[in-house]
Amino acid sequence: MKALRLLTPVLVLALLAPPAAAGEQLDARTEPQTEGPLSGGDASCRRQVETKDGSTVAVVRLCSRLYALAPESETDEANDYGVLWLQSNVDAAKGWCAVEVNTSAAIGEGGAVYDTAPGARRRTNKRKRIEVTLTVDAQGEATETAAASQSLVMFPRLMKPILEPTNQGTDFTLKWVGSVGRKLAFASGAELSWPAGIGSPTIEPTLTYRFEKKGEC
Numbered sequence: 001m002k003a004l005r006l007l008t009p010v011l012v013l014a015l016l017a018p019p020a021a022a023g024e025q026l027d028a029r030t031e032p033q034t035e036g037p038l039s040g041g042d043a044s045c046r047r048q049v050e051t052k053d054g055s056t057v058a059v060v061r062l063c064s065r066l067y068a069l070a071p072e073s074e075t076d077e078a079n080d081y082g083v084l085w086l087q088s089n090v091d092a093a094k095g096w097c098a099v100e101v102n103t104s105a106a107i108g109e110g111g112a113v114y115d116t117a118p119g120a121r122r123r124t125n126k127r128k129r130i131e132v133t134l135t136v137d138a139q140g141e142a143t144e145t146a147a148a149s150q151s152l153v154m155f156p157r158l159m160k161p162i163l164e165p166t167n168q169g170t171d172f173t174l175k176w177v178g179s180v181g182r183k184l185a186f187a188s189g190a191e192l193s194w195p196a197g198i199g200s201p202t203i204e205p206t207l208t209y210r211f212e213k214k215g216e217c
Contacts, residue, residue: 001100001208026152026185028061028087036136036146037070038083050211057096061089062207064105066200069146074138079112079193081138082200083148084172088207091183097217100210103186104173106166111201113163113170114139114191117148121160127182130154134189150187155180161188169201181217 029045045063049056069081088103107113117134133149136142157178164171174188194201 001210024153025183026087026089026150026187028063028089028185030087030150032065032085032087032148032150032187032189034067034146034148037073037144038067038136038146038148039070040082041065041067041085044205056093057211058090058092058098058209060091060207060209062103062205063087064203064205066203067146067148068200069136069138069142071196073144073146074142076138076141076193076196078196080196080200081136081142081191081193083134083136083146083189084192084203085134085148085189086174086187086205087150088186089183090207090209092181092211094181095213095215096211097179097181097214098184098209099177099179099212101176101184101186102173102206102208103188104171104206104208105190106169106171106204106206107190107192108169108202108204110194110198111169111203112193113172114193116161116163116172116191117189118159118161118174121158122154123158124154124156127153127155132187132189134191136191139193148189152185152187155182155184159186179212179214179217181214
C-alpha cells in the first residue's frame, strides 16, 4: 500500500482553497469552519503524484491542522485541550480505481484522544454530501465549547474511525473502502489533551491508499 507522510513539527504553509460550491468535491486545502475559542490551525499540506511504469495512477493530497482550545475556556488545571483536523484527497487517473484509503495520524506520548469525527462508521450505496462535525468540551470541563466542521461528497461504500493504542501514543485513522474512479475527499477530527504547560504532542499524519486497474469502477 502506498503512503504519503507529513511531519507536523515542520509546517509547510499551503495556499487556501476556496470553499466548495454545492455539489463540488472538497479540496483538502479548504479550511474547516470553526466556532468557539479555538486558535492556531495553520495548514501543513503535501501533494504527491503516484505513477506506475511512467503513467499517472493518481494525484493525492494530505493536509493537517492543530487547533488549541483557549485554557481560560475550561477548568481542567492538569490538561490543555485541542483539535487535530485532517483532510485528504485521492484522485485516481482514468482506468484506475481507488479501493482503500486511510487518512491517519500518529499522536505521540503525552497526548490523549477522546471524541472523534466521524464518531461511528458511515455506509452509503450512492454518492451524497455529508457534514463532518467535532464538538470539543474538554471532557465536560469547558465553560465554552468549540467545534470544527467540514462538508464533502462521500462515495460508496464504507468509512469508519479507528483508534489504536501504540507504544508511543495513539494512532487515529479514518478508513474508507469501496471502488471509485472519481475524486475522493475525506475530513476527520479528534479532540486531544496533553499535560498543561508542556506543549502539544508530536503528530505525524499519514495517507495510505490502494488502487486497482479496472475498465470500470
